[in-house]
Amino acid sequence: MTSLLERYGFGITIRKKVYSAMVESLENIYKHQDIIRDNNNFQPKFELVLNKESIGLTCSNSLKKAKIPSLKSRLEKVNELDKAGLKEFYKEVILSGNVSQKGGAGLGIINIAKVTENKLDFRFEDIDDEYAYFTISIKVSLQPKNQ
Numbered sequence: 001m002t003s004l005l006e007r008y009g010f011g012i013t014i015r016k017k018v019y020s021a022m023v024e025s026l027e028n029i030y031k032h033q034d035i036i037r038d039n040n041n042f043q044p045k046f047e048l049v050l051n052k053e054s055i056g057l058t059c060s061n062s063l064k065k066a067k068i069p070s071l072k073s074r075l076e077k078v079n080e081l082d083k084a085g086l087k088e089f090y091k092e093v094i095l096s097g098n099v100s101q102k103g104g105a106g107l108g109i110i111n112i113a114k115v116t117e118n119k120l121d122f123r124f125e126d127i128d129d130e131y132a133y134f135t136i137s138i139k140v141s142l143q144p145k146n147q
Contacts, residue, residue: 001048008050010142017140018055020115022048024108025059025138033061034131042133054142060135068124068132074106075122075136078113086114116140 001022005015029044036042045060063071081089090110098106113120121137 005055010055014055014140014142017115018048018057021057021112021138021140022046024112025057025136028108028136029059029061032063032067034064034067036062036127036131039127042127042131052142055140057138057140058135059138060133062127062131063134064130065126065132068134071134072122072124074109075120078109079119081113083114083117086110090114112138 002015002019005018010018026046029046033044042062044062045058047056047058049056049058077089078086090107093106093110109120116138118139118141121139123135124132125135127133
């Protein structure tokens with residue numbers, strides 16, 4: 001991916017942001033998706049879209065509805081924080097030592113927000129009584145943020 005972005009003329013900073021967000025997103029799909037047996041309509045999905053202002057990454061996967069409240073709460077909290085707040089929240093999560101059975105502590109979402117310096121768009125669509133389809137949209141701005 002980084003070589004593709006390099007061929008398009010993107011600098012190292014943009015390439016690293018996109019690569020980092022992409023790896024975190026794909027790891028989240030791999031580690032946290034809940035596979036629905038006998039239903040191929042809701043497969044994991046990854047998209048990368050380039051426009052004049054940004055590079056967008058969109059990732060989707062199925063998950064059990066029971067996971068929605070904690071995931072939604074984490075995403076909303078991350079979206080409320082500024083750069084300094086994200087850094088502090090990241091430290092809190094590391095120091096708390098709360099690691100899930102799948103090896104995650106929720107750092108991926110925090111890291112994506114830190115690296116991209118943009119809010120994360122997300123939605124949950126009902127599949128059935130037990131499952132939903134989760135989509136997260138990530139934006140890497142091509143123009144520097146005003147400090």
